[in-house]
Amino acid sequence: MGILQIFTLLGALGMFLYGMNLMSSGLQKAAGDRLRGLLSAMTSNPFKGVLTGLGITSVIQSSSATTVMVVSFVNAGLLTLAQAIGVIMGANIGTTVTAWLVSWLGFKADISILAVPLMLLGFIFSNSKKNQRQNIGELIVGFCLLFLGLSFMKESVPDLNETPQVLEFVRSWAGHGFGSVLIFLAFGTVLTLVLQSSSATMAITLIMLSMGFIPFNMACAMVLGENIGTTITANIAASVGNTQAKRAAMSHTIFNVFGVIWALIFFKPFLALVGKIIEALFGLPNPAAEGFAVSGQNTPDATAALYGLSMLHTLFNTINTLILVWCVRFIEKAVIWIIKAPKNNDNEAFRLKYISAGPLATPELAADQAFDEIIHFAQISKNGLSYTKAAIKENDPDRFEELRGKLVKYEEISDRIEYEIASFLNAVSAGDISEETSKRIKSMYKIIGELESLGDSGESISRILSRRNIHKKTFDQDTVKKLEDMATAVENAYDAMIANLNSAHKGQLAEISNAYNAEDRINNLRNYLRDSEIEEIESSRKNYQTSVYYMDVVSEFEKMGDFIINISQTLEKTFVKS
Numbered sequence: 097m098g099i100l101q102i103f104t105l106l107g108a109l110g111m112f113l114y115g116m117n118l119m120s121s122g123l124q125k126a127a128g129d130r131l132r133g134l135l136s137a138m139t140s141n142p143f144k145g146v147l148t149g150l151g152i153t154s155v156i157q158s159s160s161a162t163t164v165m166v167v168s169f170v171n172a173g174l175l176t177l178a179q180a181i182g183v184i185m186g187a188n189i190g191t192t193v194t195a196w197l198v199s200w201l202g203f204k205a206d207i208s209i210l211a212v213p214l215m216l217l218g219f220i221f222s223n224s225k226k227n228q229r230q231n232i233g234e235l236i237v238g239f240c241l242l243f244l245g246l247s248f249m250k251e252s253v254p255d256l257n258e259t260p261q262v263l264e265f266v267r268s269w270a271g272h273g274f275g276s277v278l279i280f281l282a283f284g285t286v287l288t289l290v291l292q293s294s295s296a297t298m299a300i301t302l303i304m305l306s307m308g309f310i311p312f313n314m315a316c317a318m319v320l321g322e323n324i325g326t327t328i329t330a331n332i333a334a335s336v337g338n339t340q341a342k343r344a345a346m347s348h349t350i351f352n353v354f355g356v357i358w359a360l361i362f363f364k365p366f367l368a369l370v371g372k373i374i375e376a377l378f379g380l381p382n383p384a385a386e387g388f389a390v391s392g393q394n395t396p397d398a399t400a401a402l403y404g405l406s407m408l409h410t411l412f413n414t415i416n417t418l419i420l421v422w423c424v425r426f427i428e429k430a431v432i433w434i435i436k437a438p439k440n441n442d443n444e445a446f447r448l449k450y451i452s453a454g455p456l457a458t459p460e461l462a463a464d465q466a467f468d469e470i471i472h473f474a475q476i477s478k479n480g481l482s483y484t485k486a487a488i489k490e491n492d493p494d495r496f497e498e499l500r501g502k503l504v505k506y507e508e509i510s511d512r513i514e515y516e517i518a519s520f521l522n523a524v525s526a527g528d529i530s531e532e533t534s535k536r537i538k539s540m541y542k543i544i545g546e547l548e549s550l551g552d553s554g555e556s557i558s559r560i561l562s563r564r565n566i567h568k569k570t571f572d573q574d575t576v577k578k579l580e581d582m583a584t585a586v587e588n589a590y591d592a593m594i595a596n597l598n599s600a601h602k603g604q605l606a607e608i609s610n611a612y613n614a615e616d617r618i619n620n621l622r623n624y625l626r627d628s629e630i631e632e633i634e635s636s637r638k639n640y641q642t643s644v645y646y647m648d649v650v651s652e653f654e655k656m657g658d659f660i661i662n663i664s665q666t667l668e669k670t671f672v673k674s
Contacts, residue, residue, distance in 0.1 A: 108248030112296060115241030118234055145182025146421055150190040178428045181347045185417045188323075188351065191294065192410040199302060199402040211240040227530045277363060280314040281356070284321025285328070294326040298409070305405060306398045308390040312383045315401070316367055316408050320359055323352045323412070343431040350427055355416035370408045374400055459529040463536055464601075466520055470543055471597045473513050474663075477550045478590040480506035484554050485583045487561055488649070489576045496565065503558040510551025514544045539670040543597075546659045546666075553656045557649055564645040575646055578625055582653045585621050589614035589660045596664045600671040607672065611664035618657035625650050 214236055221233025272279070288297045298319065305315040327349040331342075359366055371384030380396055381388060383404035390397045420427065450468040480503065487499040521537050529537070564570075571579070592610040599605040629647060632638040 104248065108245045109291075109296065109300075110245070111241050111248065112245030112299060115238045115245055118238030118241060145179050146186035146189070146417055149183035149186025149188075151186070177343060177347070177431070178424050180344055181351075181424050181427055182421065184344070184348050185351060185421060188348075188413040189410070189417060192406070192413055196406045196410070199406045211244045215240045227532065230530075274363075276314060277317045277360070280310070280317035281321040281324075281360075284318035285325040286321075287318075288322045288325025289328055294322045297322045297325065302402055302405060305401050306390065312388060312401050312404060313363075313367060315405050316363075316370075319405060319409050320356045320412070324356055327352045339435060339437050342435045346431045346435055347427050350430060351416065351420060354420065355412055358416075358419075359412055366411075367408070370404050370411060373407055373411075374404045378403055459524050459527045459533055462520070462524045463529075463533050463540075466517060466524065466540055467536070467597075467601050469513075469517055469520075470540060470547070471594065471601065473510075473517065473544065473547050474590070474594050474597055476506070476513070477510065477547050478587070478594065480510075480551065480554045481583065481587055481590065484557050485580060487558055488571070488579050488583070491570065493565065496561070500558040500562060503554050507551040507555035510548045514548040517544050535670060539666050542666045543663050546663050549659045550656055553652045553659070557652045560645055560648045560652070564642070567641065569639065569642045569645060571642070571646065575642075579646070579649055579653075582618070582621055582625065582650055585614070585618045586653050586656050586660070589618060589657055593660045593663050596667050600667045603671070605667060605671045608664040608668045611661055615657055615661040618654060622650055622654045622657075 218233045218236030218240060221229045221236060224230055224233065284297060284301070287300070288294050291297055301310075301315050301318045301322070304310050305312065310318075327345070331345045331349060367384040371382035374380055375382050378400070380400035380403065383397075383400045388397070388400075390401050450465045450472065483499050483502045483506065487496060487503065490496045490499055518541065521540060525534070525537055589611070592608075592614045596605060596608055596611060626647065629638065629643055633640055633643050
């Protein structure tokens with residue numbers, strides 16, 4: 097095998113992977129909203145979750161993309177961990193469709209003949225002014241590149257007659273009984289880790305099998321290894337994520353490792369079952385029979401082997417799901433026991449929850465994840481308000497400094513979250529995004545800026561109170577009560593803003609009267625407190641310096657109200673349809 101042939105093989109593999117990503121991306125863009133709606137609506141129990149995961153993954157041809165959506169929904173509170181486990185099970189079945197497509201179209205029919213003419217159609221659609229047609233064009237181009245890459249890979253693999261030493265090398269590894277099964281299982285695992293795609297590893301395994309490079313039983317062992325490899329990839333991606341992301345990835349690992357264990361225990365009977373099914377359904381030779389060997393490409397033997405491997409992949413995930421779908425609650429408890437929540441809940445809250453669990457398949461999904469993070473950011477900001485309220489009425493110096501430290505920390509966290517979300521949005525914007533997604537991202541930039549300003553205001557109030565304490569001034573109970581009323585009005589504005597953020601994310605925002613009412617309440621209260629305080633000063637009932645600190649705090653609360661209403665107004669401009 098020459099250098100040119102090796103590079104051709106690697107290039108063909110790259111074309112296959114790129115085509116698969118492009119096809120998945122186009123499908124997700126074309127049906128993203130409907131897929132997300134299906135996920136949230138059809139997961140009321142594990143069985144529905146399985147069907148949902150199966151259907152979505154069969155369509156978008158990417159179990160990873162389905163898992164990303166699932167993790168995002170879990171963290172958003174739209175799906176429970178138990179529901180997510182059901183969807184992940186279904187996604188494992190759905191991803192087996194790829195193997196059947198490759199077996200039927202990539203080997204039995206020369207789809208590459210149609211691929212080049214179809215590329216023209218894809219190009220025409222891609223240059224359409226309508227986003228939906230552009231997405232369909234991307235799907236067509238991805239489909240063509242996938243099968244062109246598969247065709248080139250087949251052509252790049254050397255003929256066994258020309259390289260008998262390769263066959264002898266493989267046979268030397270395949271002649272150690274059950275030890276060989278474990279060797280090829282490990283090979284499938286490592287190859288999936290390297291390629292970061294179980295579908296690509298499956299395609300390579302099918303090619304090796306159809307060319308006669310490996311026997312059927314060793315190809316089956318590789319498929320089992322691919323199922324382990326794809327879970328390791330998910331766990332690496334989730335390693336920098338939050339607790340829920342890690343638990344979702346771990347549930348995937350438990351599912352596939354359990355399946356591989358029982359498949360290895362019953363390896364020969366399992367392969368025998370697959371062989372009998374291929375004989376009965378397709379009238380082809382039994383690929384699991386003693387002495388079976390692929391005699392050449394496009395022969396009944398090769399077809400039987402390809403169908404047998406695809407059938408094993410499907411049966412493995414289907415049987416595994418039928419066994420474990422009854423154990424969802426147990427798996428949930430197991431992953432919660434394995435991956436403990438941080439003892440300090442504040443630290444968990446201060447971490448990014450949605451955009452830190454690895455790369456996303458499409459800008460649309462990435463934008464959704466960023467919006468989830470913004471809602472989380474808003475909740476963190478609101479939580480900081482509780483420390484502001486506590487600091488206002490705290491007279492103990494040590495306790496006040498502790499509260500001030502928390503508010504300073506919240507301000508630092510706000511800065512960090514704003515930076516990280518903005519960096520993420522910058523990366524998303526650099527890609528090929530639709531006009532609608534671009535509009536959403538622009539609004540998100542504005543929102544995170546306002547949320548960061550809210551953190552600044554909380555820290556500013558703590559500085560005002562600190563200066564008050566340095567000058568040994570205190571607020572009487574009446575003043576504290578007035579400030580608490582102002583804080584409560586801001587808190588209500590927060591609630592209205594967060595409700596509007598959630599409604600906008602779901603595509604259900606119709607108007608923002610709740611935000612305007614909350615803003616009016618803050619402004620009216622500010623005016624009343626200011627006027628009454630001026631009267632108190634003029635009548636000499638209040639110390640002037642104390643009143644200055646008091647009015648400064650009121651002003652900061654009013655600024656917070658402005659930042660909050662700005663967010664809802666941004667949502668109104670972007671998400672409310674005229």
